[in-house]
Amino acid sequence: MxxxxxxxxxxxxxxxxxxxxxxxxxxxxxxxxxxxxxxxxxxxxxxxxxxxxxxxxxxxxxxxxxxxxxxxxxxxxxxxxxxxxxxxxxxxxxxxxxxxxxxxxxxxxxGALMAMLEKRRKALEAEGLFAPERKRPLPWLPEVIGVVTSLQGAVIRDILHRLRDRFPRKVLIWPVAVQGQACAAEVARGIEGFNRMTPGGALPRPDVIIVARGGGSIEDLWGFNEEIVVRAAAASQIPLISAVGHETDTTLIDHAADRRAPTPTAAAEIAVPVRAELLAWLADQEARLIRGGTQALVLRGQRLRDLSRGLPRVESLLEGPRQRLDVWSDRLPNALHRGVQLRRVALSEASGTLRPALLRRLIEGERRRLEQGGSRITPALTRAVAQKREAYGRRADRLRPQALQAEIARHARDLDRLGRRLSDAGERQIKGLSDRLDALDRLRLTLGYEATLERGYAVVRDGAGAVLTRKAEAEAATGLEIQFADGTMKIGGGTAPRRAKASPAASKPADDNGPNDKGTDGGSGGQGSLF
Missing domain, CATH: 2.40.50.140 (Nucleic acid-binding proteins)
Known part of the structure; x- marks a missing residue:
């Protein structure tokens, strides 16, 4: 083993x-x-x-x-x-x-970390990155909201849920790491990426950016204290909301952002208003507008009724003018008759100065003066010619025959020219007097009462031929003679022959100086030719 x-x-x-x-x-x-x-x-x-x-x-x-x-x-x-x-x-x-x-x-x-954080904060603040004047106002109702956060945390779900409850908007998410060594770089790239989007492009550019992260220790949130993140937030052209940590957590991005939210949910509440509240406010404003318009109409109607009670009635306004109209309408016929009578008297007085005999005497006087002047001019011219001839005879001895004949011819021409001028002057004077006489006769016809008879008036005379202008005179007369435009009628008798209308050649009765004039109506009121 x-x-x-x-x-x-x-x-x-x-x-x-x-x-x-x-x-x-x-x-x-x-x-x-x-x-x-x-x-x-x-x-x-x-x-x-x-x-x-x-x-x-x-x-x-x-x-x-x-x-x-x-x-x-x-x-x-x-x-x-x-x-x-x-x-x-x-x-x-x-x-x-x-x-x-x-x-x-x-x-x-x-602590060392806090000391380092404070030192960095003061340095960035000295550069003006935290200045209030750099902060941009948030849009009241953004169309697109960009969110820089992690996809794995509960932060994005809270934001989306809050936006859906308040006012649904389009949301673009830029996923980043929210802690660790890669946090700062990814967050800065997310902010810069949203700013580089083209407005109105295929992927719409956000109107506001939310940088969000949940709570954690200072080490977990340290990536949002990095200088690269602070500078990206300060340089953002899109308004930025910082929602990093909880209410007690403070990072440097909170100072550089345009708005700080205590929590990610609060950031969603800051970004959009409440749609239900807006609808309620709109309905309230509509109701106030309707109430205001109705109240204004009621007040103005009441004011109009109050003013109408202070105005006089139409009948009372028209009573005085109606009465004056009645008075003047009653006085108008009498006034017209009175005016006609006054003008008739004035016409009679004026026509009295235009008698044919007087006109004839004026013309005869002018004619006699003209003849007298002519009779005086002829001897004067004869004497002047004789004097000139005598002068020419005296000068004849001193002048040559040719010069004498020229001088005689020149003076003869002067005499002929003077004679023509004198003859023309006499003719012009006679024509002027004739024209004046015609104009006076036309004026006489215009002012005569016969033209008035054509308009429906009549002349009333008594039996002696005197004109009657009063009712009492007519009642006292034994007989009346009424002259119309087409003839004369006697009361109780027949119609007298029509009187001929006056003309420049014959009208009106003749006076004693016209023995050759004959009456046109068989009486003594006719007038013959003036000449």
């Missing part, structure tokens, strides 16, 4: 035995230790126990404090604090892990 063959002499341990042995060794060697480090993620269970991490730049130790120990802490550990803890090392067999049971906690200053 081979020397090495056979059962092994190494003792065998069960899992619990080896776990207990490790526990005894660790608790025996490290039964009381003081450890300095930075507090990481802190979790308080429902039982009251506290679990947190203690770390430095290379290692992490899990720490636990039981409920009774936690109640005795003067300073509770918070994430990012650098502390000195006192306790003992122990193990947790079911998970094969060791941990530090912390009995006391003393603050030791700001």
């Amino acid at each position: 081979d020397l090495f063959e056979g059962p092994d002499n190494t003792p065998e341990f069960s899992v619990s035995e080896i776990s207990g042995a490790v526990k005894r060794v660790i608790e025996g060697e490290f039964s009381h230790v003081r450890v300095r480090g930075e507090v990481g993620r802190v979790v308080i269970a429902r039982t009251g126990h506290m679990y947190f991490d203690l770390k430095d730049d290379r290692s992490v130790i899990a720490c636990v404090s039981w409920k009774g120990q936690v109640s005795k802490f003067q300073h509770r550990p918070e994430e990012g604090m650098e502390v000195i803890v006192t306790g003992r090392m122990t193990t947790f067999g079911p998970q094969s892990k060791y941990q530090l049971n912390v009995e006391a906690v003393e603050p030791a200053g700001a």
Whole structure:
């Protein structure tokens, strides 16, 4: 038999035995230790126990404090604090892990990670990346929403569910790693990728971007504190909402974003309004508009009725004008008759100055003056010719026959021209007087009462031929003679012959200076030719 063959002499341990042995060794060697480090993620269970991490730049130790120990802490550990803890090392067999049971906690200053984070924040803030004037307003109702997050977490489901409840919109998702070494680069590429999309292209460009991640420790969220992510968020031309962690978690992207949401669900609520609320608001505004229009009509109708009661009635407005119309309509016939009578009197007075005898005397006077002037002009011309001839005779001795004949011919032409001018002047004067006489005769006919008789009027005379203008005069007359346009009628008698109408050659009765004139109606009222 081979020397090495056979059962092994190494003792065998069960899992619990080896776990207990490790526990005894660790608790025996490290039964009381003081450890300095930075507090990481802190979790308080429902039982009251506290679990947190203690770390430095290379290692992490899990720490636990039981409920009774936690109640005795003067300073509770918070994430990012650098502390000195006192306790003992122990193990947790079911998970094969060791941990530090912390009995006391003393603050030791700001942690290294928090110090580095604060230094980076101040440097980026000095560059103006967190300035309020760089932040853009969010669209009131975006058509497309871009989401930069992980597809495996519950964050994207919460966002989609919240958008579907409030106001369904088109959502584009850019999947990225939300923790680890690749987180910062992928998140920055997602923000830049959305910004490089062409507006109106085949794949629409988002109107707003949401960068979302659930809660976690500062180490889990550290990718959103990287400078590349902060600069990408600050350079985004699309409004950006940061929804990283829970309400108490703060990262540098929150300062560079246009809006910070405490949770991813809150980011969806910030991005879109509530559709039901908008419909309700629209219905309310429509109802208010209808109520306002109805109320305005009612108020204006009431105002119109109030004003109408203050106005006078139509009947009262027309009573005065109607009465004045009646008065003037009663006075109008009398006024017309009175006006006609006044104009008739004025016509009679004017026609009295236009008697044919007077006109004839005027014409005869003008004719006599013309003849007298002509009789004086002829001797004057004869004398002037004799004087000129005598002068020519005196000058004949001094002038040559040819010059004398030319001078005589010139003066003869002057005399002929002067004679023609004198004759033309006499003819023009006679024609002007004739035209004036014709115009006066036409005026006489126009102003005569015979033209008025053609319009339906009549002239009433008594038995002596006097014109009657009053009713009392007609009643007192023994007989009446009424002259119409076509003749004269006597009351109780027949119709007299029609009087001839006046004309430029013959009209009106003649006076004593016209012995050759004959009456046209058998009486003494006719008129012959003026010449």
